[in-house]
Amino acid sequence: MSYKSAIDIYHNDLANLLKMLDVYVINYRNLVSTLNDINLNVLISKRKKRRAIKQVEELGCIIDVLLESICKVQQCYLRYVKMKCDVLCEIINWDFIKLEIEQELLLNLDTDFKHKFLSIYSPKGNSSIIDLK
Incomplete structure (x- = not known):
């Protein structure tokens, strides 16, 4: 595997992480909105409300872990891009x-x-x- 293909794969991984984050944030918004509706509904039991709150908190934790991973990957990828730019400036x-x-x-x-x-x-x-040739 060449270095370029390895970095392309790395870039695709970063793009996939960002897509995952997008999906999770959309789901989180929907859950929070639904939780608000559930909370206002007096016919729903407190146990179901607590379970819904727990689900929102769990998804929030997943989003936090995903954001931490994206930050680490981005830092590494940006270092690669900067080094590549420096090398290209020297040889072009x-x-x-x-x-x-x-x-x-x-x-x-x-x-x-x-x-x-x-x-x-x-x-x-x-x-x-x-x-x-």
């Missing part, structure tokens, strides 16, 4: 970006045809052809 130059754009534009062309159009200019002004 004009020729690198131009080559990337040319490769993207000429992606579906025949290899022989690519050599006619692909050119990266060195700082001296000499033209050199880059092999895309």
